[in-house]
Amino acid sequence: MDKGYIENGFIVDLTGAKKTSEVIYEISRILDMPESKQKHICLKLGSVDLTQAELTSVKALVELMESRLGFISTSSTVTLESATALGIKISEFTTKVEAPDFEAPESTPDVSNALDNIFGEEQKPAPINDEKEIFPVLQHDEIIAEQVTEQEIKEQSDEDIAALKNEAENLPTLYIRKTIRSGQSISSDGNIIVIGDVNPGSEIIAKGDITVWGILGGIAHAGSDGNNYARIRALKLNPVQIRIGEVFARRPDTINLPYIQKSSEYIPEEAFTHKGSIVIRKIHEEN
Amino acid sequence: MTGRVIVITSGKGGVGKTTTNANIGTALARAGNKVVMIDTDLGLRNLDLLLGLENRIVYTIVDVVEERCKLKQALVKDKKNPNLCLLAAAQTRDKTAVTEEQLKEICDKLKKDFDFILVDCPAGIEQGFQNAVAGATEAIVVTTPEMSAVRDADRIIGLLEAKEEIKSYKLLLNRVRPNLIKSNDMMSVEDVVEILSAELIGIIPEDTGIITSTNKGEPIVNDEKSLAGTAYRNVAKRIMGEEVPFIDLEEATSVVAKVKKFFSNLIGKEK
Numbered sequence: 147m148d149k150g151y152i153e154n155g156f157i158v159d160l161t162g163a164k165k166t167s168e169v170i171y172e173i174s175r176i177l178d179m180p181e182s183k184q185k186h187i188c189l190k191l192g193s194v195d196l197t198q199a200e201l202t203s204v205k206a207l208v209e210l211m212e213s214r215l216g217f218i219s220t221s222s223t224v225t226l227e228s229a230t231a232l233g234i235k236i237s238e239f240t241t242k243v244e245a246p247d248f249e250a251p252e253s254t255p256d257v258s259n260a261l262d263n264i265f266g267e268e269q270k271p272a273p274i275n276d277e278k279e280i281f282p283v284l285q286h287d288e289i290i291a292e293q294v295t296e297q298e299i300k301e302q303s304d305e306d307i308a309a310l311k312n313e314a315e316n317l318p319t320l321y322i323r324k325t326i327r328s329g330q331s332i333s334s335d336g337n338i339i340v341i342g343d344v345n346p347g348s349e350i351i352a353k354g355d356i357t358v359w360g361i362l363g364g365i366a367h368a369g370s371d372g373n374n375y376a377r378i379r380a381l382k383l384n385p386v387q388i389r390i391g392e393v394f395a396r397r398p399d400t401i402n403l404p405y406i407q408k409s410s411e412y413i414p415e416e417a418f419t420h421k422g423s424i425v426i427r428k429i430h431e432e433n
Numbered sequence: 434m435t436g437r438v439i440v441i442t443s444g445k446g447g448v449g450k451t452t453t454n455a456n457i458g459t460a461l462a463r464a465g466n467k468v469v470m471i472d473t474d475l476g477l478r479n480l481d482l483l484l485g486l487e488n489r490i491v492y493t494i495v496d497v498v499e500e501r502c503k504l505k506q507a508l509v510k511d512k513k514n515p516n517l518c519l520l521a522a523a524q525t526r527d528k529t530a531v532t533e534e535q536l537k538e539i540c541d542k543l544k545k546d547f548d549f550i551l552v553d554c555p556a557g558i559e560q561g562f563q564n565a566v567a568g569a570t571e572a573i574v575v576t577t578p579e580m581s582a583v584r585d586a587d588r589i590i591g592l593l594e595a596k597e598e599i600k601s602y603k604l605l606l607n608r609v610r611p612n613l614i615k616s617n618d619m620m621s622v623e624d625v626v627e628i629l630s631a632e633l634i635g636i637i638p639e640d641t642g643i644i645t646s647t648n649k650g651e652p653i654v655n656d657e658k659s660l661a662g663t664a665y666r667n668v669a670k671r672i673m674g675e676e677v678p679f680i681d682l683e684e685a686t687s688v689v690a691k692v693k694k695f696f697s698n699l700i701g702k703e704k
Contacts, residue, residue, distance in 0.1 A: 162503070329476050331525040346487070347478075347524045386488045396488040399512065 161192035166200050173207055186216040188237070195224035198231055205234065311375045314354035326350065326364065333370070346386055355379070365389075366417075374419045381412040383426050388417055395424040436467075436544040439551050439672070440569035442593075444585030446556030448577045449607040452643060454553040455483040456662070457573075459652040460669035462517035466548040469508065469518040471539070473565040474555040475530055478522035485512060485650020486519055495523035498535045504542055513655075518547075528560045533567035540568025549672075558592060566593070572602040573634060578609060578620040583628055590631060603634035605668065610639045611683040635668035637661055638682050658698075660685055 163169045169191065187208050196204065208215045217235035220226055229236055318336035326332060326340060328347030337354035348364035350356055355377050356368045362380035367389040369376025374391035387396045414429040441454045454470055462468040471494065472480040481487045492507040497520070504520075511517035520539070523530060536552075543550050554565035566572070572593050576586035586604070593599045606625055613619035622636055640661035646653040653662040654669075660680070667677045684690055 329524050349525060387491075394491075399485070399488070 157188045157190055159190045160194070161190055163192065163194055166194065166196060169194055169196070169204065170207065173204065185213050187213045188216040189218040191218055191220040191222070191225060193221050195222045196220075196228055197224065198228040201225065201228040201232055201234070205232070307375070310373050313373055314376060317354040319354075320352075325360070328364075344380075352376070378417040379414060379429065381414050383415040383417055388424055390417065390419045390424055393419045393422060393424055434545060434548065436547040436550050437571060438540045438544065438569045439549065439571045439573060440554055440565050440599075441551060441573045441575060442554035442562065442565065442589055443556065443575040443582070444558060444589040445576075445582045448575050448582050449637070449643075450556075450575050451479045451483055451553055452647065453573070453575050453605060453607065453637075453665075454480060454551050455652045456654045456665040457669050457672065458517060458549070458551045459484075459511075459514065460654045460666045461549050461551075461672065462511070462514045463654065463666075464669060464673065465516065466673070467516050467546065468549045468551065469520060469543050469547045470551045470553060471520045471536075471543075472522040472553045473531070473536065473561060474553060475522045475561070476524065476527045477555065478524050480553050481509075481519060481521050482650060483647055483652065484519060486521075487650075490521045493521045493523040494539070495526050495530045497539065498531050504539065528555070528564065531564055533564050536564045537568040558588065562589075562592075566596060566599065570598055570600050572599050573605050574602055574629075574631065575605045575607055576625065576629070577607050578614070578622070578625055580620070583620070583625055587629055590629060602631065604629060604631040605635045605637065606633065607637045608639045609636055609682060611686050615683060633679070634671050635664060636679055636682065637664045637668075638680075638686060 158173065160169050160172055163172055173187075173189075189204075205215050215234065217237040218225075218229055219237050220229070226236065314337055318334075320332070320334040320336060320338045321341075322332065322339065323341045325342040326344045326348045328345055330348045331351070332338060332340075332349070333351035335353045337356070338350055338352040339357045339359070340350070341359045343360035344350060344358050344362045344364045344366070346363040349367070350358075350364065351367040351370050353370050353373070353376075354368065356362075356366050356379070358366075358378075358380035360380065361382040361384060362378070363384050363386070365387045366378050366385050368378045369391040370389075372391050374393060376390050378385075378388060378390065385397065387394070389395075415426055416429050417424055417426045419425070441450050441457070443450050451472075451474075458468050458470045470480060470484075472478050473494070474480070475495070481490055486509050489509045491509075492502040494507065496502045497504050497507045507520055508518040509521060511519070520543075540550055540552070550568075552565045552569055555561035574586050574589055574593070576582045590602060593602050604626065606622055609622065610619055614621045622633070626633055638660050640653065640659060642653055642656065642659050643661060646656070652665075653659050654665045656662045660682075664680055667680070670677045
């Protein structure tokens with residue numbers, strides 16, 4: 147069951163539930179977790195038909211679990227009518243991506259097939275221009291997370307964006323002077339600096355930025371609590387997968403080499419999000 | 434649909450379990466079967482590399498077990514063959530992250546949607562082996578014509594025979610070098626079969642192409658010209674119940690055969 151995170155609560159995705167009993171079971175299972183107490187619960191219902199009585203019991207169940215029912219989305223007319231009768235707010239979930247300030251890269255990846263690419267439905271090598279390598283990107287979907295524009299949930303103001311951009315500076319930093327090897331996992335509530343290589347098969351997860359003084363070959367996740375403005379830097383970026391905030395990308399198959407040859411000349415690289423994609427650029431291009 | 438759950442195991446490491454798994458799985462899928470491969474080598478996963486799917490893994494078997502995702506979400510589709518799926522192992526965890534019951538449950542669920550479930554077993558006879566075998570009803574024991582590998586295969590067969598769920602097991606002899614057998618420097622196929630008294634399902638010749646195919650993430654069965662690829666395709670046919678004679682490796686790898694093959698390729702190109 148996937149939970150998308152919203153500011154003062156979360157979305158429970160129940161589109162997979164086809165029967166009322168499944169809906170009730172999933173809700174009770176998720177709300178049983180301690181972190182879901184005292185929260186705003188938004189239900190994403192699929193085609194399931196809920197009568198007025200059933201929806202009342204769903205609402206009662208949410209309240210019994212010390213949470214509040216925010217709003218629901220549904221594709222069923224029956225559920226829609228019941229919700230209207232009970233005065234429950236109805237919403238279509240919308241995905242919103244904040245555009246960062248930089249100029250657009252010269253080419254943008256074809257994101258329409260990104261999901262298929264990830265799961266091998268159709269092969270489309272990512273476009274690669276001379277110096278900037280652009281990864282195919284998983285679009286916002288139920289697997290990753292969602293941002294919601296609703297009255298209850300405040301939109302990101304300029305101040306919030308500035309705060310997110312500067313967040314890394316205010317976080318503590320974990321400093322590691324060794325090679326991170328396959329199977330090792332490092333996570334931190336702050337930034338992570340690694341002096342050494344991050345080998346394939348390992349993962350680094352940081353709330354803030356990640357900096358690697360070496361080759362980054364494993365999985366890296368910066369801004370792990372949803373900050374899309376976090377950055378990942380390394381002398382050479384060759385990650386199997388990369389995640390920044392809620393944006394996800396994988397290494398294109400065209401450069402699917404498990405190991406990169408060491409060289410004495412590196413141009414440091416930086417990964418950041420741009421319009422919902424992850425872009426890698428050489429750091430000297432910045433100026 | 435009720436799929437067959439086949440565990441591929443060996444006891445000894447490095448004899449080619451994972452290579453066998455990737456190739457048989459690909460060959461079965463190429464023949465039109467729906468195949469899912471489960472990597473149970475938690476902490477030392479390799480199957481994804483051999484298939485070139487490392488960069489596609491989002492969820493692993495541990496995520497399924499710990500209910501962070503649905504089983505369907507964790508299945509990674511092969512790049513070429515939509516009939517082929519991989520359920521990857523977690524690299525940052527160890528064998529204790531999954532129990533026998535959980536693996537059995539996953540296999541039972543997958544049986545409904547797939548014709549073949551191939552379980553890649555880790556080396557050794559500890560928890561990892563017990564987990565891998567838990568859901569299976571058939572086994573393929575991979576060994577090489579070396580005393581140590583044969584000894585370990587014997588141990589594994591003993592353990593498999595003690596398991597009620599395992600209805601049948603077959604022997605796959607890997608990395609056979611006919612010229613060494615001829616000069617009496619390697620145990621012959623007959624010797625190994627005699628020691629283990631198990632039914633053979635395949636004899637795979639040593640092939641340098643395996644090394645390149647492993648590094649490229651491209652199973653060798655996709656190479657129509659490779660002898661090892663043909664041998665693996667034959668294994669897949671035997672699994673599906675076809676009667677396929679074993680390749681006479683000595684003849685196939687002889688100088689005459691190589692010359693013949695060279696000329697037939699040459700003629701083929703001219704056409």
